[in-house]
Amino acid sequence: MANQLPIWIIVIISTLVSGIISILIYQLYLYILQNKNNTKKSNITLVDRLGSILPYWLPLLEGLQNFGQQILPDYPFSLMSIYKKTLMPIVIFYVTHPALAFIIFFILYYLFVRAKSPIPDRPFIRFNVLQSILLFLINSLLGATFRALPIEFRMSLYGFMLCNTLFWFVLSTITYAFIKSIQGKYAQIPVISQAVKIQINNRL
Template identity: 50%
Template sequence: MIIIFSILNLTFILLLRTIFIVIFGLAIYQGYLSVSKDSGKTNHKISIIDKYGSIVPYWLPLLEGSMNFGMRVISQYPKYISLLYGKYILPLLEIYIAYPILAFVVFFLLYYLFIRLDRPIRTSSFVRFHILQAILLFLINSVLGASYKSLPIEFRSSLAGLAVTNILFLFTVSTIIYSVIKSIEGQYPEIPIISEAVKMQISEINQ
C-alpha cells in the first residue's frame, strides 16, 4: 500500500512539474512574440513608463499567493525554478511574512493614490486598470488562502490537498505572468470575470 501511494505521489508530482514547465515555456514564447511585435511596431498611445510601471503592483498578489500556496509546493518543482524562487522571491517573501501589515498598507495606498474618484495622482486608464487588477488578484488570493487554511490539516497534508495547493499556486502564477506580458505589450488582459469586473470599475471611475 505504501509503495502504491509513493508511485501515485511521484506520478502526480511529475505531472504537475510538466504542467508548470509547459505554462512557463508558453509564457516565455509569448513574451518573445511581444518583444518582436514591439520592435517592429511601437505603441504610441501607451508610454514605456506606463507599460513597465504597470508590472510593479503584481508583486502584491504574487507574494500573497506564494505565502499561501507556493511555499508548500515549490520544493516539488524543477531545481532551477526553486533556485529562482529562492533568489528573487523568498527574500521579499520573508519580509512580507514578518510584517503582514505591509500588505494592507500597500493595498490602501494603491487604492487611495491611483484608483478612487478624488485620487491625488492622475494616471492613464491603462495603469489604473493593471493596478486595480493586481489589487483584485491580491484580494482573491487572500480569500482563497484563508479558506484553504480553514480546511482540516488531514486534508491539506493529503494528496488531494497537495493537488488543490498546486492548482491555486499555478492559478496565481499563470494569471500574473499573463497580465505582465499583456502590460509589456501595452494591452489589456482578458482574465474571465476578473478583467471584466476591473473594466466595469474603471468605467465607473472615469464617469
C-alpha cells in the same frame, strides 16, 4: 503527502515552468524589437507598461505565501534552488511584515483607484492596478479558505493537489496579466477584467 512526486508530475511541472519563462522572454524580445511601431499605434507609453507591471507583485507574493510555501519544497530540486535564489528572500520579508500588504494596498488605492486621485489619469495603469488589487483580494480569500480546511485534509494527497491547483491558477493568471502589460494590451481575465472595467466606469 509523499516525499517524492511521481515522475510524470515532475515532467508536467518542469514543462509548464519552462513554457512560462520562454513566453516571458519571447514577449520581452518582441516588445524591444517592435517598440517604435507600437508607440506609433498606441498611446500607451513605456512608463504605462512598466507602471502596470509593478502592482502585480502584490498578488504574486500573496499567492506564494498562501500556496507556494507549502508545495514548492516538494518540487524538483532545481526549481526549488531557483526559487530560493530569487523570490524566497522577498517572500520571507513579505511574510514577516504582514502589515506591508495592507499598506501597499491602501497606497495603490489612494494613488490610482480613487476618483480624486492625486496622480494624473492614466487608464492603462489604473486598469492594471485595480486588477492587481482584485487578484490580491481573491488570493487572500482563497488562502484563508484553504487554511480553514481541516489539517488532515490539507496534509493529504487531495489537499496537496488542491493547493497545487490554486498555486498554478494564481501564477498563470498573474503571468498572463504581466505579459499583456508588457505588450501594452488590456488583459481579459474572465469576470475579473469585466469587474475592473465596470468599476472604472467603462472609461477604457
